Amino acid sequence: MNESTNEQIDEILMNKEADQLQKRKARFARGLVRSAETTLAELEENPDLPESMHYFINIMREVFVKDRAHRLLLPSQNQSANNRKIIGTYCLMVPEELIYAAGATPVRLCGGNYEASLAGDELVPRDTCPVVKASIGFTSLNLMSLYQMCDAVIVPTTCDAKRKMGEELSKFTEVWMLEVPHIKDSEGSRRQWLQQLYALKNNIEKFTGKSFIRRKIRRKALDASIKMIGSAQYQARRLYDIRKSSAAIISGRDAMFAINAYSYDTAFKWTKAMTRLNDELEVRCHKGQFICSEHTPRILIAGSPPIFPNWKIPSLIEEMGAVIVADESCMGNRYLYDPIGLTEKSVTDMMVGIAARYIMPCVCPSFAPNEDRLFRLLQMAEEFSIDGIIYHVLKGCVIYDFELIRVEKIMKGKNIPVLRIETDYSPEDIEQLRTRIEAFVEMLGIRKER
Amino acid sequence: MTVTNLRWMALIISFLVLILGGLIGLDLGGFLPVYACPYVGQTRGGVCFLFRLQFILGVGSWEAFKALGEHLLYFSILVVLIGRAWCGWICPFGFLQDVLDLIRRKLHIGYIRFPERLRANLRCIKWIFFFIALLIPLWVAYPLLAPSVAGDLRQPFCQLCPGKYILPLIIGNPDSVAVDFKSATTITMTILGLTFSTIAIIGALLKRRFWCPYCPMGLLLSWYKKISFIKLKKDCQKCTMCEVCYNVCPVEIQQVFKERENEDVTFTDCTLCLRCVEYCPEDGALRATFLGKTIYKSTSKGFFSRQHIIPGVTDDQVIR
Ligand code: SF4
Ligand code: SF4
Numbered sequence: 059m060n061e062s063t064n065e066q067i068d069e070i071l072m073n074k075e076a077d078q079l080q081k082r083k084a085r086f087a088r089g090l091v092r093s094a095e096t097t098l099a100e101l102e103e104n105p106d107l108p109e110s111m112h113y114f115i116n117i118m119r120e121v122f123v124k125d126r127a128h129r130l131l132l133p134s135q136n137q138s139a140n141n142r143k144i145i146g147t148y149c150l151m152v153p154e155e156l157i158y159a160a161g162a163t164p165v166r167l168c169g170g171n172y173e174a175s176l177a178g179d180e181l182v183p184r185d186t187c188p189v190v191k192a193s194i195g196f197t198s199l200n201l202m203s204l205y206q207m208c209d210a211v212i213v214p215t216t217c218d219a220k221r222k223m224g225e226e227l228s229k230f231t232e233v234w235m236l237e238v239p240h241i242k243d244s245e246g247s248r249r250q251w252l253q254q255l256y257a258l259k260n261n262i263e264k265f266t267g268k269s270f271i272r273r274k275i276r277r278k279a280l281d282a283s284i285k286m287i288g289s290a291q292y293q294a295r296r297l298y299d300i301r302k303s304s305a306a307i308i309s310g311r312d313a314m315f316a317i318n319a320y321s322y323d324t325a326f327k328w329t330k331a332m333t334r335l336n337d338e339l340e341v342r343c344h345k346g347q348f349i350c351s352e353h354t355p356r357i358l359i360a361g362s363p364p365i366f367p368n369w370k371i372p373s374l375i376e377e378m379g380a381v382i383v384a385d386e387s388c389m390g391n392r393y394l395y396d397p398i399g400l401t402e403k404s405v406t407d408m409m410v411g412i413a414a415r416y417i418m419p420c421v422c423p424s425f426a427p428n429e430d431r432l433f434r435l436l437q438m439a440e441e442f443s444i445d446g447i448i449y450h451v452l453k454g455c456v457i458y459d460f461e462l463i464r465v466e467k468i469m470k471g472k473n474i475p476v477l478r479i480e481t482d483y484s485p486e487d488i489e490q491l492r493t494r495i496e497a498f499v500e501m502l503g504i505r506k507e508r
Numbered sequence: 509m510t511v512t513n514l515r516w517m518a519l520i521i522s523f524l525v526l527i528l529g530g531l532i533g534l535d536l537g538g539f540l541p542v543y544a545c546p547y548v549g550q551t552r553g554g555v556c557f558l559f560r561l562q563f564i565l566g567v568g569s570w571e572a573f574k575a576l577g578e579h580l581l582y583f584s585i586l587v588v589l590i591g592r593a594w595c596g597w598i599c600p601f602g603f604l605q606d607v608l609d610l611i612r613r614k615l616h617i618g619y620i621r622f623p624e625r626l627r628a629n630l631r632c633i634k635w636i637f638f639f640i641a642l643l644i645p646l647w648v649a650y651p652l653l654a655p656s657v658a659g660d661l662r663q664p665f666c667q668l669c670p671g672k673y674i675l676p677l678i679i680g681n682p683d684s685v686a687v688d689f690k691s692a693t694t695i696t697m698t699i700l701g702l703t704f705s706t707i708a709i710i711g712a713l714l715k716r717r718f719w720c721p722y723c724p725m726g727l728l729l730s731w732y733k734k735i736s737f738i739k740l741k742k743d744c745q746k747c748t749m750c751e752v753c754y755n756v757c758p759v760e761i762q763q764v765f766k767e768r769e770n771e772d773v774t775f776t777d778c779t780l781c782l783r784c785v786e787y788c789p790e791d792g793a794l795r796a797t798f799l800g801k802t803i804y805k806s807t808s809k810g811f812f813s814r815q816h817i818i819p820g821v822t823d824d825q826v827i828r
């Protein structure tokens with residue numbers, strides 16, 4: 059065989075491969091749109107849906123169904139706005155304040171889609187959790203423009219899977235690893251974390267500058283972005299407080315969804331929408347417009363985060379007649395709970411405050427020891443008058459599963475039942491989960507009657 | 509009115525009373541647990557306990573010791589009453605440090621924080637000062653050895669104390685900031701004192717409440733923390749370990765946020781300034797009590813108003 063035929067064969071093969079890839083990608087993309095739209099439609103069907111929820115639903119639709127994330131993140135048509143850098147983040151240890159202060163926009167990329175997790179399947183070991191699979195799937199296949207839009211991606215070294223994910227992602231995009239200490243108590247690790255943040259600040263400054271000129275993060279800009287995110291946190295806390303009422307005013311599905319939408323929106327716009335939602339809910343509260351009675355079992359979702367569009371567990375729980383009043387996930391209550399406390403406006407104090415906020419109160423199980431989480435759960439169980447806990451374990455998420463034993467033990471002391479649910483993003487086990495959740499909710503109902 | 513403003517008011521009024529009160533004939537006695545330094549001269553409104561302590565020990569007679577007992581009693585009553593709130597709310601030298609701190613803040617210069625190791629190593633300084641104030645006066649009273657040196661060592665800690673040099677200077681009395689050439693002993697002591705004063709001033713510009721961790725008066729006051737009426741308390745379950753209270757604390761007390769078991773979080777260096785309570789973002793995680801009754805507690809709303817995120821919530825609504 060001569061050389062030219064060889065090349066021809068190679069070319070044909072390559073075309074064929076590319077073709078197959080295209081087909082696969084199209085199939086996944088269709089699946090993604092379908093599953094996202096189904097969840098959104100379900101939310102919209104809810105007769106109790108607060109008016110102001112449509113804003114958040116719209117955000118998710120733009121991102122997942124219409125694939126127009128640029129409209130949210132780069133709203134203005136003028137040139138300077140479109141020069142704005144977009145920086146993708148994972149987990150919640152990446153200080154968005156620094157990104158905003160540099161004139162860039164952060165967007166949180168943790169993936170929650172089944173099709174994307176299938177796409178990522180062959181790039182990672184089988185036992186990897188679906189969050190990582192989906193995130194890699196989204197990036198590698200370019201399933202959504204959102205992932206392509208990011209000029210850089212920051213991956214904190216939290217759990218093993220996320221850490222290795224950073225390495226894998228760097229095949230497709232510019233990745234900056236952010237080293238998060240795993241022991242919070244030691245002074246050394248905290249000092250090192252602060253240094254990491256100063257380095258990150260430097261990186262961002264270089265990245266957002268023009269050619270060789272750094273774009274310095276100014277004191278005032280940093281202060282303003284801390285305040286902006288502080289306002290978002292204040293609103294998130296308001297929602298949190300509203301959910302404490304003895305008869306629920308908003309369903310957990312909706313509340314978690316609204317918080318989740320923060321990932322894809324700019325903090326400023328999100329805060330405005332959240333303020334509207336809170337105002338509306340407060341009016342409902344005054345009017346006594348509850349979505350369920352005081353006897354409805356109140357559930358706390360603990361464990362791995364449910365991430366949109368994987369709304370499987372929240373939907374099932376509420377379909378079975380319980381109400382989710384709180385969750386402790388990094389996509390839900392914990393996402394925007396802990397604020398930055400400042401007493402002065404020096405950059406030093408702001409950096410110290412930022413460093414503290416992103417690890418000290420964080421009860422992610424990638425920290426050890428993580429006693430704080432148990433205290434937090436006890437406090438939540440009390441504040442939200444929790445009747446039962448559904449402990450969500452995403453298949454492959456070892457660290458959350460590890461802490462189950464401790465959680466079960468302390469909750470036993472408080473006489474609060476815990477149900478462990480292990481699942482991934484696939485819809486296959488829904489029927490089986492439904493039966494288990496139904497039984498659990500029923501049991502809680504009976505206990506509550508007594 | 510926020511607690512910070514209230515505290516500023518208390519500090520300013522106390523400063524005026526203690527340093528200038530003499531002008532209107534005030535005399536609050538010689539057992540005050542703060543730097544009410546008599547070296548400011550006629551205008552003083554009271555006398556620092558350390559001065560009296562050293563003076564009386566230096567006299568060394570039986571009568572003197574009886575007087576000391578009496579002073580100690582009054583001193584103890586004052587300290588039991590409000591604990592180290594004397595430091596956070598009244599001490600003129602504390603006020604001075606807070607003013608320097610305010611200047612630093614207004615210039616947007618960051619503060620320095622010492623590593624834990626260093627802080628632990630420096631802890632001995634206040635003990636050294638304390639023993640200087642306690643033992644040398646006895647030597648002065650019974651100068652068995654080198655009597656000429658002892659004779660020049662009256663009020664030995666005062667010769668080292670920045671209060672002696674800085675406070676008179678503030679009210680426009682520059683005589684204090686001079687080396688005393690009377691003898692080799694006085695020269696050494698005044699030079700040391702001036703050095704400490706310079707360090708204290710520069711230190712207070714760079715580090716919050718720089719001097720307080722080394723102050724022997726603070727050490728004396730801290731011994732009453734278990735029995736004093738004002739206490740700092742924490743609800744460990746409500747605390748999220750967010751570290752805010754540590755970052756806002758002028759004397760950088762870590763234990764408040766690390767505490768996981770005990771309710772009482774009044775630690776040795778705590779000046780009861782209540783800044784941690786003001787800035788704690790969790791409802792009821794921290795509170796100050798007087799004789800067991802809550803007088804002030806942390807709130808989420810208060811936190812956000814202090815961060816200027818929501819319009820001001822005054823502490824009157826919180827104090828109860
Ligand atoms: S010099 Fe210092 S210790 Fe002596 S009286 Fe003055 S303030 Fe008190
Ligand atoms: S510790 Fe500070 S505030 Fe207290 S007496 Fe000493 S100098 Fe004054």
Ligand code: SF4
Nearest residue numbers: 757778779781782784
């Ligand atoms: S622990 Fe609190 S009250 Fe005590 S000095 Fe620190 S901030 Fe002030």
Ligand code: SF4
Nearest residue numbers: 747748750751753788
């Ligand atoms: S500020 Fe409050 S919640 Fe935060 S660590 Fe201190 S006591 Fe705990």
